[in-house]
Amino acid sequence: MKKIKCNNFKNSKGYKVSKNFKNFKKDDLNAFFNSNELFIRKGKNIYTKNMFKSVKVYGERLFYFKGFEFREWNPYKSKLCASIVKSDFIDFDLLSNSNILYLGASCGTTVSHISDLNYKKIFSVEISYEMGIQLVGLSRTRKNIFPIIEDARNVLNIKKLIGSNRIGLVILDIPGKFQVDLINDIAIHILKKHTIIYFSIKLSSINSSKSLREILNIELVKLKEIFDIKNIISLEPFEKNHYMLILRKK
Amino acid sequence: MKNEEFVKNCEKKLSNLVTEEKLIFTFLRIERNFYASKKYSLLDQIKEIFIYVYPELIFEIKSKNDMFVFLKKYGIDKKKALKDYKYVGTCFGVKLSEFMGRYILLLINSLSNRCMIKSEFRNKFKIMFNKINLLLKSFFSKSIEIVGLKVFKLILLKVKNFKKLSRLSSSKIQMLGAEKALFRHIKMSYPVPKHGFIYFTIEDNINNCNKISNYEGKLAKKLANSFSITFRCEYFNSPMRKFDID
Incomplete structure (x- = not known):
């Protein structure tokens, strides 16, 4: 069995890199290489290729492999990453080759990882000003990201800004009572047939007095009118009371 | 596109x-972390201030050395700033008042000295915290007399907005620190909580707590009622109301 060697054990600044990539076997790797080597998966950890060398967005760790630089993606910090680690149902062709609508992009931690993977546009929506300033700063360097500082419930304003761009994927990460109503409004006004949605639902924010199963069943009934439910993924132990729903518009 | x-x-x-x-x-939040037992790096807290003044260049700051180099390039001349402190603007063109603009500039210019000792570095922040306490006492003097400065800051940090606090009912102000007990009561039928942050005023200002333990709930209710009314009167008369459109 050939051993893949990594020559760069040190950063450009002289700091030591961890030995995770020093000597590893191909069978141990759940490697998932795209044509441009954007994405690696090893057991529980995920790494994305860095668009700008030696630049950190939120203080994450950097690794080197085959002369390329990769950023670590923490599943405890982003729900998309947790859903990727837990299951194989997420489609990476969609992530890379379609326009994305991301609702709830706070500072731009997960958005930065998606921009490493994506070749098209990412419309990221955020309501607050503190996070919006950092998002706008991110979008000055990364031309994939199109920031929108707007309340996500104003669907018509978002529709004007998006224009004629067709959206192939929607990622929603906003906790609150209005989660399901929001998706239904977006599906009616913006989306077309057979678009896919990654909906991370927080059940404790909808109702804190009932049990989780009761709340889930009630919300699924509301969603079945407009969507086909493909998969339900629980995000434990990374997040409590969270589920990732993969939906498709009828 | x-x-x-x-x-x-x-x-x-x-x-x-x-x-x-x-x-x-932001300064209130930095003050809370400053004196807390957990370790918060001052660099990260200074970055939060920079977000308002120089938001475009925040991604270029990666270490302390970069910060000092950055301040020398884009910092403002002391003499000009102290003369023209009546108008100070940010990158987005927001006008700051005399009070805030002057002291923020002094803070930023004082941070550009690389040879400063750690104790001096922290003393500059303490000066800013004292100035903000004076500002709050000038606008909200009577509401601070009722509840105390310590509890007033705790309430503000929870609500994060003067406008929201003026709209809150007195029963919510009474319960502001006790959300966990409230939801426990709703879910599992535990007893109702009586007070949140307001408990600290009772504890700090009254010596014999043994006889008053029966009347804690009534005291908290009266304190919250009087605080809500006085805060509304002072808020609508203060200059902070200019951002309130509704």
Whole structure:
């Protein structure tokens, strides 16, 4: 069995890199290489290729492999990453080759990882000003990201800004009572047939007095009118009371 | 289609949202972390202030050395700033008042000295915290007399907005620190909580707590009622109300 060697054990600044990539076997790797080597998966950890060398967005760790630089993606910090680690149902062709609508992009931690993977546009929506300033700063360097500082419930304003761009994927990460109503409004006004949605639902924010199963069943009934439910993924132990729903518009 | 149009639209909106009120709350938050037992790095807290003054260049700051180099390049001349302190603007064009603008500039210019000792570095922040305490006492003197400065700051940090606090009912103000007990009561039929942050006023200002333990709930209720009314009177008479459109 050939051993893949990594020559760069040190950063450009002289700091030591961890030995995770020093000597590893191909069978141990759940490697998932795209044509441009954007994405690696090893057991529980995920790494994305860095668009700008030696630049950190939120203080994450950097690794080197085959002369390329990769950023670590923490599943405890982003729900998309947790859903990727837990299951194989997420489609990476969609992530890379379609326009994305991301609702709830706070500072731009997960958005930065998606921009490493994506070749098209990412419309990221955020309501607050503190996070919006950092998002706008991110979008000055990364031309994939199109920031929108707007309340996500104003669907018509978002529709004007998006224009004629067709959206192939929607990622929603906003906790609150209005989660399901929001998706239904977006599906009616913006989306077309057979678009896919990654909906991370927080059940404790909808109702804190009932049990989780009761709340889930009630919300699924509301969603079945407009969507086909493909998969339900629980995000434990990374997040409590969270589920990732993969939906498709009828 | 380029993202430059989106960036310009966002900057216009942010210029309307960034206000002096937000600066006060950032300094209150920094003060809380300053004296807390957990370790918060001062660099990260200074970055939060920079977000208002120089938001475009925040991603270029990666270490302390970069910060000092950056301050020398883009810092403001001391003499000009102290003369023209009546108008100070941020990158988004937001006007700061005399009070906030002057002391923020002094803070930033004082941080550019690389040879400063750690104790001096921290003393500059303490000066700023004392100035903000004076500002709050000048605008909200009577509401601070009722509840105390310590509890007033705890309530503000929870609500994060003067406008919201003026709209809150007195029963919510009574319960502001006790959300966990409230939801426990709703779910599992535990007893109802009587007081949140307001308990600290009772504890600090009354010596014999043994006889008063039966009347804690009534005291908390009366304190919250009087606090809500006085805060509304002072808020609507203060200059902070200019951002309140409704």
